[in-house]
Each structure stands twice: as C-alpha cells, then as structure tokens.
Amino acid sequence: MTGLAVEIRDLHVVRGGRRAVDGVTFTVPTGQVTGLLGPSGCGKTSLMRCIVGVQVVEGGTVSVGGIPAGAAELRDRIGYVTQAPSVYDDLTVEENVRFFARVLGVPASEVGRCIEAVDLADHRTQVASRLSGGQLSRVSLAVALLGSPDLLVLDEPTVGLDPVLRRDLWGLFHRLADAGTTVFVSSHVMDEAERCDRLLLMRQGRLLADAAPADLLESTGARSVEHAFLTIVDTVS
Numbered sequence: 309m310t311g312l313a314v315e316i317r318d319l320h321v322v323r324g325g326r327r328a329v330d331g332v333t334f335t336v337p338t339g340q341v342t343g344l345l346g347p348s349g350c351g352k353t354s355l356m357r358c359i360v361g362v363q364v365v366e367g368g369t370v371s372v373g374g375i376p377a378g379a380a381e382l383r384d385r386i387g388y389v390t391q392a393p394s395v396y397d398d399l400t401v402e403e404n405v406r407f408f409a410r411v412l413g414v415p416a417s418e419v420g421r422c423i424e425a426v427d428l429a430d431h432r433t434q435v436a437s438r439l440s441g442g443q444l445s446r447v448s449l450a451v452a453l454l455g456s457p458d459l460l461v462l463d464e465p466t467v468g469l470d471p472v473l474r475r476d477l478w479g480l481f482h483r484l485a486d487a488g489t490t491v492f493v494s495s496h497v498m499d500e501a502e503r504c505d506r507l508l509l510m511r512q513g514r515l516l517a518d519a520a521p522a523d524l525l526e527s528t529g530a531r532s533v534e535h536a537f538l539t540i541v542d543t544v545s
C-alpha cells in the first residue's frame with residue numbers, strides 16, 4: 309500500500325440550489341486517519357463524493373495522488389463506503405463479499421480477511437436481510453477493504469454501532485493508516501474526533517478548522533472538541 313494524498317483547492321459544490329461546499333481548501337495526508345466532522349447537512353457527504361469523483365463540481369480542483377478525482381485509473385485504488393449500505397439482501401455476508409471480490413477481480417482468498425477485519429466472521433453465513441444496520445454497514449466496509457485500497461473514504465461508518473465496536477473499528481482505521489493507507493472518515497459525533505490524527509471541522513459548507521485534536525484544544529482553550537467547535541462558531545459569527 310502506498311497511500312494516496314488528497315488535495316482540494318477552493319472547492320465549490322451546489323446541490324439542490326444550496327451551496328453544499330463553499331470554497332474549501334485542504335489536504336489529506338497519507339498514513340493518517342483524518343476526520344471530517346460537522347453537523348448534519350454541513351456538506352460532508354458532498355465533499356466525499358467529490359473525492360471519489362461522483363459529484364458535479366461547481367468550481368475548484370480535487371486531486372488524488374496528483375491525479376484529477378474521478379479518473380479511471382483511481383477507481384480500484386479507492387474504497388468508498390456510503391451511508392446507504394450497498395449489500396444484496398438475499399445473499400449471506402460471505403456471498404456478498406465474494407460477489408464483489410469477483411466483480412473487482414480480487415482473489416477469493418481476500419474474502420475471509422476482509423470479513424474478519426470488520427468483526428463479522430461469526431455472521432459469515434447469515435443472510436444480509438437479517439443483519440442489523442451496523443452489521444450491514446460493516447459488510448460494506450468489508451467490501452471496501454477488498455483489494456487493499458490506497459485511499460479509504462468512509463461516510464459515517466460508525467453510526468449505530470455500540471461503543472465496543474466503534475472502538476474496534478477506529479482501531480482498524482489506525483492499523484490501516486499505519487500500513488500506509490490514507491483514511492478519511494466523516495462523523496457528526498464530536499466525541500469521535502479525539503480518535504483522529506487530524507481533524508477538519510466543517511459547518512454550512514465551510515471549513516472552520518484543520519488541526520490535530522490536541523492542537524485544536526490548545527488553541528481554543530476548550531475541554532473537548534465539541535466545546536472547541538462551539539468556541540470557533542461563536543468567534544466567526
């Protein structure tokens with residue numbers, strides 16, 4: 309794994325007549341877990357869609373590993389997990405992952421590793437329609453891990469998970485980052501922020517902060533990232 313850095317310059321996205329992303333500039337380094345945090349509707353998904361190249365961009369540039377986002381050569385180097393799990397209801401966990409492995413041309417020997425990585429080995433033979441929401445999103449994550457992508461873009465992967473699973477998944481994100489993968493994770497839960505190496509705080513389509521969690525706390529004098537967020541909002545408004 310080599311990791312793919314993301315570079316975004318003055319990005320503008322309009323969705324449904326609204327400025328979903330409003331002049332955002334930042335980079336996502338390789339080998340780290342970068343968190344994109346902000347309230348519901350602030351533009352996180354729109355921004356992630358730009359990185360994977362499925363969003364019409366109004367202005368600005370997005371490059372991944374120095375290549376314009378959306379280029380065909382990036383396709384099998386990026387794993388993307390959306391908020392809506394893309395899983396076949398009538399197939400088991402293993403059948404789902406096996407199916408996508410075939411589609412992606414990934415060896416079948418990878419299937420078990422990816423299922424284990426998301427802690428679903430005990431549910432391997434369970435039909436997807438009988439899985440919980442959190443389990444379903446982990447099947448999508450297992451699919452995204454197939455082929456060991458250099459960049460993982462994960463849109464709120466821990467929604468609905470219990471604290472133990474959340475902790476385990478964050479552990480997995482860090483192990484992947486340590487192995488060189490660029491991990492870009494969104495969340496609207498501020499207490500997850502402290503688990504990131506680096507934080508991007510977003511509100512109403514704009515970037516409010518780009519810093520390591522400890523630096524953010526120090527510069528705002530806040531006790532938690534949630535307080536830091538509120539402090540910054542009060543300062544800019």
Ligand SMILES: Nc1ncnc2c1ncn2[C@@H]1O[C@H](COP(=O)(O)OP(=O)(O)OP(=O)(O)O)[C@@H](O)[C@H]1O
Nearest residue numbers: 323324326328347348349350351352353354355496
């Ligand atoms: N399919 C769509 N059509 C039109 N407008 C949309 C669409 N999806 C999102 N928007 C608008 O774009 C803006 C940003 O939404 P986006 O989904 O990027 O936010 P988000 O931070 O990911 O929210 P959440 O945490 O709730 O998923 C919102 O104002 C939303 O109303």
